[in-house]
Each structure stands twice: as structure tokens, then as C-alpha cells.
Amino acid sequence: MATITLPSGSASQRVPAGRRIDWGQPFVYLVALICIGITVVPIAYVILGGFRTTGQLAAKPNGLPDPWVLDNYAAVLSSPSFWTQVGNSTIAALVTTIGVVLLGVMAAFVIARYEFRGRGTIYTLFTAGLLFPLSVAILPLYLLLQNLGLLGSIIGVIIPQIAFALPTTIVILVPFLRAIPEELEDAASIDGSSRVGFFWRILLPLSSPGLVTVGVLAFVGSWNGYLLPLLVLNDPAAYTLPLGVQAFSTQYSQNTALVLAFTSLAMLPALIFFTLAERRIVGGLSGAVKG
Amino acid sequence: MSSNQFVRHTDNDQSGLPAGRASARPAPGRAEVLPYAPIDRDAAGAGHKRRNRLRGRAEIALFAGPALVVYLLFVMVPVGLAGYYGFFKWNGIGPLTDFVGLDNYVRALSDPVFIGAIGHNFFFVIASLLVQGPIAIGIALLLNRPMRGRSFFRVLVFVPYVLSEVIAGVAWLLLLQPNGPFDALLTSLGLGDAVQLWLGDPTIVLWTMLAVISWKYIGFAIILFLAGLQGVPEELAEAAQIDGASWWQIQRHITIPLLGPTIRIWAFLSIIGSLQLFDLVWIMTGGGPANATSTMATYMINFGFTRSQYGYGSAVAVILFIISFAIAIVYQRFVLRRDTEGALTRRVG
Numbered sequence: 001m002a003t004i005t006l007p008s009g010s011a012s013q014r015v016p017a018g019r020r021i022d023w024g025q026p027f028v029y030l031v032a033l034i035c036i037g038i039t040v041v042p043i044a045y046v047i048l049g050g051f052r053t054t055g056q057l058a059a060k061p062n063g064l065p066d067p068w069v070l071d072n073y074a075a076v077l078s079s080p081s082f083w084t085q086v087g088n089s090t091i092a093a094l095v096t097t098i099g100v101v102l103l104g105v106m107a108a109f110v111i112a113r114y115e116f117r118g119r120g121t122i123y124t125l126f127t128a129g130l131l132f133p134l135s136v137a138i139l140p141l142y143l144l145l146q147n148l149g150l151l152g153s154i155i156g157v158i159i160p161q162i163a164f165a166l167p168t169t170i171v172i173l174v175p176f177l178r179a180i181p182e183e184l185e186d187a188a189s190i191d192g193s194s195r196v197g198f199f200w201r202i203l204l205p206l207s208s209p210g211l212v213t214v215g216v217l218a219f220v221g222s223w224n225g226y227l228l229p230l231l232v233l234n235d236p237a238a239y240t241l242p243l244g245v246q247a248f249s250t251q252y253s254q255n256t257a258l259v260l261a262f263t264s265l266a267m268l269p270a271l272i273f274f275t276l277a278e279r280r281i282v283g284g285l286s287g288a289v290k291g
Numbered sequence: 292m293s294s295n296q297f298v299r300h301t302d303n304d305q306s307g308l309p310a311g312r313a314s315a316r317p318a319p320g321r322a323e324v325l326p327y328a329p330i331d332r333d334a335a336g337a338g339h340k341r342r343n344r345l346r347g348r349a350e351i352a353l354f355a356g357p358a359l360v361v362y363l364l365f366v367m368v369p370v371g372l373a374g375y376y377g378f379f380k381w382n383g384i385g386p387l388t389d390f391v392g393l394d395n396y397v398r399a400l401s402d403p404v405f406i407g408a409i410g411h412n413f414f415f416v417i418a419s420l421l422v423q424g425p426i427a428i429g430i431a432l433l434l435n436r437p438m439r440g441r442s443f444f445r446v447l448v449f450v451p452y453v454l455s456e457v458i459a460g461v462a463w464l465l466l467l468q469p470n471g472p473f474d475a476l477l478t479s480l481g482l483g484d485a486v487q488l489w490l491g492d493p494t495i496v497l498w499t500m501l502a503v504i505s506w507k508y509i510g511f512a513i514i515l516f517l518a519g520l521q522g523v524p525e526e527l528a529e530a531a532q533i534d535g536a537s538w539w540q541i542q543r544h545i546t547i548p549l550l551g552p553t554i555r556i557w558a559f560l561s562i563i564g565s566l567q568l569f570d571l572v573w574i575m576t577g578g579g580p581a582n583a584t585s586t587m588a589t590y591m592i593n594f595g596f597t598r599s600q601y602g603y604g605s606a607v608a609v610i611l612f613i614i615s616f617a618i619a620i621v622y623q624r625f626v627l628r629r630d631t632e633g634a635l636t637r638r639v640g
Contacts, residue, residue, distance in 0.1 A: 028433050036447045046462045061475035107358035110351050132370050133567040135588040136612045139595045139604050140372035163365035224455030226570045242457035249461045267458045274453040
């Protein structure tokens with residue numbers, strides 16, 4: 001009976017709720033527009049600036065492109081080094097993401113669903129990693145990579161990135177995997193599935209929202225990574241996009257418009273990716289925050 | 292799959308059922324038709340249990356092993372080595388012979404530039420909390436209301452957070468350069484007198500950096516708060532509304548308190564992030580001018596890499612870690628402990 005009365009009750013409440021929001025709406029839009037102005041105008045400036053010439057920029061820093069110039073974007077898009085950097089960033093981010101998600105979900109599975117001595121220690125070990133920023137470990141890590149012969153190679157960026165992304169990944173995934181009901185595991189067991197079979201066939205598909213979230217975080221983290229590539233990659237041919245942007249902006253500091261075009265194109269992949277994954281990020285973080 | 296056993300079940304399930312006795316066989320179902328009786332029921336059960344425990348151990352090692360190895364080798368070992376190198380005067384080449392004890396630590400803590408860097412980190416900690424927190428809560432509350440184009444707004448507000456530090460840094464360098472677009476904007480608004488050397492004046496630059504940092508990271512706070520708001524039940528707000536509470540009263544007395552755990556976790560992440568600040572500062576000012584924006588991390592990279600003082604840089608890294616760790620412990624103990632729902636405090640072990 002309660003289930004019948006509740007919805008009708010809340011439906012009648014929604015009417016005044018709607019009316020109340022109406023008068024506040026213009027204010028809400030105003031504030032939202034101001035916020036968006038502050039966040040977006042600098043980015044819009046960079047993108048639009050790429051359509052101007054350096055002469056236009058110097059003469060009228062705040063003007064719109066007049067006329068619109070496509071040369072800067074064309075120059076960047078036809079430069080092989082830009083595409084090399086896009087390729088390097090893509091490889092690094094993809095391999096890092098796959099590695100983090102795979103290793104992370106396997107470890108999180110053990111922490112979430114196995115009973116054994118030392119489980120608490122392992123979990124604490126990983127959560128402690130949240131407090132170890134890359135900068136604390138970077139000097140010895142650099143020497144370690146040097147000894148392993150990984151300096152200058154993209155693998156030397158990927159492996160530490162995986163290692164440093166594991167704590168976040170595991171902290172987010174453990175509650176996810178633990179939330180999957182025991183009954184499912186029991187049912188799988190009765191149907192003749194082993195624990196490993198349960199992991200592959202039931203747990204992984206069910207926890208895919210969490211996996212996507214940590215995957216997105218790992219991808220964005222790798223794509224935007226700066227300190228590690230800065231130290232590990234010394235050959236411009238191996239540069240990732242952030243290093244490329246910095247090198248380009250220094251090299252062509254006199255040609256502001258070209259730098260703006262390069263920067264715009266470098267930010268584009270992250271923007272597209274984020275727009276597509278925004279819901280996942282918010283959803284995944286809410287899972288992590290609420291436990 | 293060759294086996295149908297779960298460790299958890301067989302551990303509880305060895306009351307002498309036929310299946311339990313046939314543990315040595317790959318197909319337990321056949322146990323009942325075996326012609327001979329088991330020798331010792333208990334021993335058979337124990338063997339079964341042991342086999343499954345071994346199997347469980349193997350699974351644990353197989354699943355958690357790779358992550359643990361990578362993590363230990365590339366995170367824990369370097370962190371430990373940083374603690375070790377910190378006791379040596381060492382340029383990173385050749386054997387570690389020049390043991391200097393705590394000299395590096397004494398040197399760092401008596402260097403006014405490093406003390407200044409710690410001060411800048413704490414400036415960013417406090418100022419980021421005070422600037423980003425209230426604004427982000429306000430925006431999240433607004434964006435949580437039903438409105439047209441909400442998801443569009445959400446994406447746009449998060450954009451700076453998605454951009455890499457390098458891109459944001461380079462973009463702001465261009466925007467803030469002398470006679471650049473920002474100055475032109477101020478002039479066209481009639482505020483030409485306010486124009487400064489935004490990144491060149493040591494008395495201004497810290498505030499400039501605070502503005503850029505807030506611009507860059509506020510999206511993360513908003514994402515977190517919006518996520519937290521999804522967990523705030525609407526029924527409470529609706530009930531309060533029926534009782535005549537205004538929108539602001541509902542936010543003030545119901546929504547924001549219920550958002551408390553999220554706010555406290557965000558504050559934690561923000562504090563740690565501000566203590567470890569590196570990328571944006573390194574790109575935009577390199578810690579300058581005249582060390583006015585140096586942070587512990589830029590100081591460390593400056594000495595460790597640029598000047599090849601690996602021992603000294605390591606000691607600085609350890610100080611950076613100890614400060615972060617101490618604050619994290621205190622925060623965990625006195626603030627996050629209140630949140631039984633906190634992701635960082637709950638379900639450990």
C-alpha cells in the first residue's frame with residue numbers, strides 16, 4: 001500500500017517545486033553563464049587566436065579573427081612532429097589504461113572478495129600510495145629507469161604511470177567489486193563456475209561502470225602527464241603532446257598565433273574524450289565517494 | 292572449468308559429505324560410487340581444505356601479484372630509496388659514499404628559499420580551500436537544479452580540469468603576457484590602471500598563480516560535489532519544502548550538511564594536491580621570479596635534476612612527503628573520522 005501512496009504524494013509535491021524554481025531561474029542562468037564565461041573564454045581565445053595572424057594579435061589583442069586565417073592550423077596539421085606526438089601520447093595513454101585497469105581490477109578482486117591473512121596489509125599498502133606523489137619518488141625512479149635502460153623510451157613512461165595510477169584505481173574499484181552481492185557468487189558456484197570463472201564472466205561485466213571510470217582517469221592522467229615524460233623522454237621524436245606543446249611554444253615564441261593553433265589542436269582530443277566520458281566520470285566518482 | 296569449488300564454501304562444508312571425501316579426484320561427483328571406503332574422514336577433509344587453500348593462494352598470487360610487483364618496484368622502492376639517498380651527498384653518478392647524516396635536512400630547513408617554498412605551498416593550501424570550496428559548492432548546487440541545458444553547462448565548467456597542465460599553463464602565459472589580451476581586456480573595460488606584470492612582479496605573481504590554479508582545478512571540486520549531490524535524497528528537500536523552507540534554507544540546513552563527507556574528502560585531496568603542486572608552476576614561472584612562486588616540488592626538481600644534487604633533492608622529497616603524510620594523518624584522525632561513509636576511511640582490510 002505504501003508503494004501506491006508514495007508516488008502520488010511526491011507527484012503532488014513536484015508542482016510547487018516546479019513553480020518555486022521558476023522565479024529563481026534567470027538568476028541561476030546568469031550565474032551559470034558567468035561561470036562558463038570564466039572557464040571557457042580563455043579557451044575560446046586560444047582556439048580563435050589560432051585563426052588570426054600574429055600581426056592581428058599584436059594590433060588588437062582582443063579582436064575576433066578578421067579575416068579568418070587557416071594557415072596556422074594547416075601548418076600544424078601538416079607537420080609530421082605534431083602527428084608523431086599525437087601518436088606517442090595515444091600509445092602511452094592506451095597501454096597505460098589497459099595496464100592499470102587489468103592489474104587494478106585483478107588486485108581489487110582479491111582485496112574485495114578473498115579472505116586471507118595480509119589482505120588488510122595489501123589494501124593499506126595501496127591506499128598509502130595515494131600519499132606518494134610522483135615528485136617524491138622521481139629522483140630514484142629516474143635512476144632506476146636509467147639502470148633498466150628505459151630512459152628515452154615510451155615504456156619508461158608507461159610502467160611508472162601504471163604503478164602510480166594503481167592506488168586510485170584500487171581504492172575506487174574495491175567498493176565496486178565488494179558491492180556485487182554474495183548471492184551471485186553462490187549461484188555461480190552452484191552452477192559449477194570456479195572463482196576465476198566468476199571473476200571473468202560475472203564480476204567484470206557487472207563492474208564495468210567502475211572499470212570505465214578508472215580507465216578514463218588513467219587515460220586522462222597519462223594524456224596530460226608532464227613530469228615523467230619531461231624527465232624520461234629526451235628525444236623530440238619520442239615526445240608526448242604536453243612536451244610537444246611546451247617545446248613548440250618555446251621554439252615559436254615569436255609566432256603567437258601558430259602557438260595558439262598548436263595548443264588548440266593539442267587540447268582537442270582531451271576535450272572530445274571528456275565530453276563523451278563526462279557522465280562516466282561523475283558516476284564513477286560518486287561510487288567512489290559514497291563507498 | 293575443471294573445478295567447481297569455491298574456497299569459501301569448501302571451508303565451511305566438510306561435514307563428511309561424500310563430495311568432501313573425494314577431494315583428491317578431479318571429478319568430485321563420482322565420490323559416491325567409489326567402491327572403497329575412505330580411510331580417514333577427517334584427514335580427507337583436511338586434505339581437501341588444504342588443496343583448496345593452495346588453490347586460493349595461487350589465485351591470490353596470480354591476481355594480486357602483477358599489480359603488487361609493479362607497484363612495489365616502481366612506487367615503494369623509489370620512495371624508500373629517496374629516504375636512503377637523502378642521507379648522502381651525491382650527484383647521481385658513482386657509488387654512494389659521502390654519507391652526511393642529516394646534513395641535507397638541516398641545509399634544506401635552514402635555506403630561506405626552501406622555507407619560502409613551504410610557505411607558498413601552505414598559501415596555496417589555504418587559499419585554494421577558501422576560494423574553490425565556496426564557489427564550487429555554489430556552482431554545484433546551482434547545476435544540480437533542474438534547468439535547461441544543464442549537462443551542457445556541466446561539461447563546459449569541467450573543461451579546464453580536463454586540459455593538461457602544460458596546455459593550461461601555456462595558454463595562460465600567452466593570455467597574461469605584458470600587453471597581452473588580458474591587459475587589453477582590462478583596458479577596454481576602463482580598468483587600465485589595474486594592469487600589472489602578472490607573472491613578472493614578485494608581489495603579484497603568487498595571486499596570479501592562485502587564480503590560474505583555481506581556474507584549473509575548480510572543475511574537479513564541482514565534479515565531486517555534483518557526484519555527492521546525487522547521493523542526497525530528494526525526499527528530505529521535498530519534505531522541508533512542504534514545511535515552508537526556502538530554497539536557501541534547504542541548501543543551508545539539509546543539502547550542504549549531507550554533502551559534508553564529500554566536501555571533507557575534496558578538501559583532503561585539495562590539500563594534498565596543493566602541497567605537491569608542480570606542473571603549472573614549473574611551466575608558468577619555474578618558481579620565479581626571485582623564487583616568489585617556488586614550491587617544495589619545484590625546489591626539489593630544481594636541485595635534484597637541474598643541479599644534479601640527488602642526495603639533497605631526495606632529502607627535500609622526503610620532507611615534502613613527511614609534511615603531506617603528517618597532514619594526512621591529522622586530517623584522517625580529526626576530520627575524516629567523522630565520516631563513516633568516507634571512501635578513504637572505510638573498508639580498510
